[in-house]
Amino acid sequence: MGRMSITGPLASGAAMLGRESFVPKRRDRVFFEVAPPLLLVSALLAAAVLPLSPGLIVADLATGALFVNAALAYVMVALLMAGWAPNGAYAMVGGFRFLGQLVAYSMLIVMPITAVAMRAESLVTTEVVESQAALPNAIYQPIGFVLFLLAGMAVCFLPPFDLPTAPGELAGGVEAEYTGWRLAVFRLARLVLVVTVAAAVSVFYLGGWLGPVFPPWAWSAAKTLAVAALMLLAGRYVPRLRETHVLEWGWKVGIPLALLNIFVVGVMILVVG
Amino acid sequence: MSASEIFQPFFVGIFGLAAIWFGVVVFRTSSMVRSALALLFSMTAIGAMFLAMEAEFLGVLQIMMMATEMAIMAIFMVMYMMDPGGMEGMDMTHQKYASIFAGILATLGILAVVFLVEWGPVAEAAHPEEQTRMLGIEIMERSMLIFETAGVTILTAMIAATAIAIERRKS
Numbered sequence: 116m117g118r119m120s121i122t123g124p125l126a127s128g129a130a131m132l133g134r135e136s137f138v139p140k141r142r143d144r145v146f147f148e149v150a151p152p153l154l155l156v157s158a159l160l161a162a163a164v165l166p167l168s169p170g171l172i173v174a175d176l177a178t179g180a181l182f183v184n185a186a187l188a189y190v191m192v193a194l195l196m197a198g199w200a201p202n203g204a205y206a207m208v209g210g211f212r213f214l215g216q217l218v219a220y221s222m223l224i225v226m227p228i229t230a231v232a233m234r235a236e237s238l239v240t241t242e243v244v245e246s247q248a249a250l251p252n253a254i255y256q257p258i259g260f261v262l263f264l265l266a267g268m269a270v271c272f273l274p275p276f277d278l279p280t281a282p283g284e285l286a287g288g289v290e291a292e293y294t295g296w297r298l299a300v301f302r303l304a305r306l307v308l309v310v311t312v313a314a315a316v317s318v319f320y321l322g323g324w325l326g327p328v329f330p331p332w333a334w335s336a337a338k339t340l341a342v343a344a345l346m347l348l349a350g351r352y353v354p355r356l357r358e359t360h361v362l363e364w365g366w367k368v369g370i371p372l373a374l375l376n377i378f379v380v381g382v383m384i385l386v387v388g
Numbered sequence: 389m390s391a392s393e394i395f396q397p398f399f400v401g402i403f404g405l406a407a408i409w410f411g412v413v414v415f416r417t418s419s420m421v422r423s424a425l426a427l428l429f430s431m432t433a434i435g436a437m438f439l440a441m442e443a444e445f446l447g448v449l450q451i452m453m454m455a456t457e458m459a460i461m462a463i464f465m466v467m468y469m470m471d472p473g474g475m476e477g478m479d480m481t482h483q484k485y486a487s488i489f490a491g492i493l494a495t496l497g498i499l500a501v502v503f504l505v506e507w508g509p510v511a512e513a514a515h516p517e518e519q520t521r522m523l524g525i526e527i528m529e530r531s532m533l534i535f536e537t538a539g540v541t542i543l544t545a546m547i548a549a550t551a552i553a554i555e556r557r558k559s
Contacts, residue, residue: 143419143473177516178448185452192428192455195462199421202473214459221456238520 128299136295139201146200150193151297155304157189162311166241168324168331179240180228183315187224187270190308191217194272194279194289197301201292209288213279215358216269219365220276223266226373227259230380231319244323251322255383258376260320262369267312267346269361271305274350278358313343399440407433415481420465420472428458442513445520 138147161183163173176182191213198210232238234255235246253260269276280288293301317323317338324331356364410430414423431454438447466472481487514522527535 143422146422146425176444176448177520178445181445181452182448185448185455188452188455191459192425195421195459196425211463214463217456217459237517239517 128303131299131302132296134295136293136297139203139292141202142292143200143202146196148297150197150200151293151300151304153196154190154193155300155307157186157193158304158308158311160189161186162307162314164240165311165314165318166244166323167314167335169241171332172241175239175241178238180232180238180243180319183240184224184228187312188217188221190270193304197289197293198279203292205285205287205291206289209279209281209285209291212281212358213272213289216272216276216278216361219362219369220266220269223262223365223369223373224270226370226377227256227263227266228319230256230259230377233377233380233384240318244318244325247322248325251320251325253320256320256376256380258372259380260316262373262376263319264316264342264346266369267316268350271309271312271346273309273346275353275356276361277350277355278361281355284355309343309346310339313346314339316342396440396442400437403433403436403440407431407437418471418479420469421462424458424462424465427461428454431458442516443519444516445523 164176164179164182166172166175194213195210198206198208198213200206231243231252234252235243237243237246247255272279278288279285280290285291290298290301314335317335321338321342323338324335326334329337407430410426410433413426414430417423417426432451435447435450435454438444438450441447513519
């Protein structure tokens with residue numbers, strides 16, 4: 116298995132399943148068992164309203180864009196549970212850190228989606244994609260695009276926003292007390308979450324399935340994977356942020372910019388149409 | 389009888405029972421975090437009831453808002469309670485007879501409302517997209533003053549709370 120081996124993740128996942136899953140002695144049993152599956156379920160629920168092609172969508176809700184946000188809110192609940200359950204200091208610090216992180220990023224998920232819904236005049240995800248036929252939202256509203264991408268990385272607790280796990284500082288944080296198959300479920304859930312958020316970026320900002328020559332599903336898949344790769348790679352070259360800085364920049368820089376984005380998009384809709 | 393006529397009451401009932409059960413769990417546990425999250429899942433079940441009753445926007449909003457609110461409540465309970473984990477055998481219940489009496493009285497009141505009110509025919513739910521539009525028009529027209537007043541009041545309270553919490557600098 117070399118550096119770029121495709122079978123690498125599969126092999127390490129299978130190896131994790133084979134290891135013994137230790138459990139802490141005085142844990143909150145329900146939370147400890149529920150947290151990893153809840154993380155997986157919330158990521159899958161968010162993915163259910165994101166279209167891969169015009170007909171290929173699990174649930175085409177009238178409030179799809181809002182539902183993505185509702186499902187992603189439970190990522191925080193899962194991490195809070197995972198942090199609290201093992202009765203360990205590192206895990207608990209990690210869990211509560213993510214709650215603080217949510218306070219920083221949650222508005223930067225909702226406000227850019229608001230501007231996207233304004234242009235589409237709909238919360239239906241398929242209509243959001245169709246509204247970008249002339250120009251993708253990444254160009255129409257670049258501020259919202261950048262904010263949503265960064266907030267998306269914070270949802271997935273990817274570097275430089277990996278405060279709840281913080282390898283090298285919190286010894287794994289919320290993951291610290293999980294081993295064996297439970298850790299495998301947790302890591303799988305996080306990867307599913309990354310792909311879901313990447314699909315959301317593709318649907319809201321990159322025109323989803325729209326594109327020439329290739330079939331719609333291929334465009335969706337390509338855009339989603341490209342965004343996921345970008346999200347996974349970008350953080351490797353930046354040092355981990357401090358939680359105070361995440362909050363400070365989120366509120367003092369992010370939210371004013373998100374409001375400006377809504378204002379600019381509103382003016383453009385009124386003037387240009 | 390169509391499939392939706394059978395399934396709709398079934399799911400409303402199931403989520404209703406889940407909401408009640410999680411509500412009971414809130415008071416049956418002595419862990420603050422468990423209690424707060426049980427309340428969260430009770431509220432989520434009510435959101436699912438809204439979805440089953442075809443009030444889509446309301447349901448999704450309920451499910452979304454409660455996650456953050458209850459998690460923040462959990463952290464405050466951990467901060468201020470002496471035994472947040474409930475591992476030292478602290479008893480959360482008190483004034484048992486008064487609460488049993490209040491509970492029975494409230495249940496009788498709710499049952500009276502359920503059975504004595506003339507509910508009229510079942511209203512046909514508008515299409516989900518139409519509901520969202522109607523809600524938007526309601527907020528921006530007739531109820532605008534109420535929402536604006538509430539918004540400004542909450543903002544004022546937030547700024548005031550922050551101002552009080554900031555430590556006074558020594559001159």
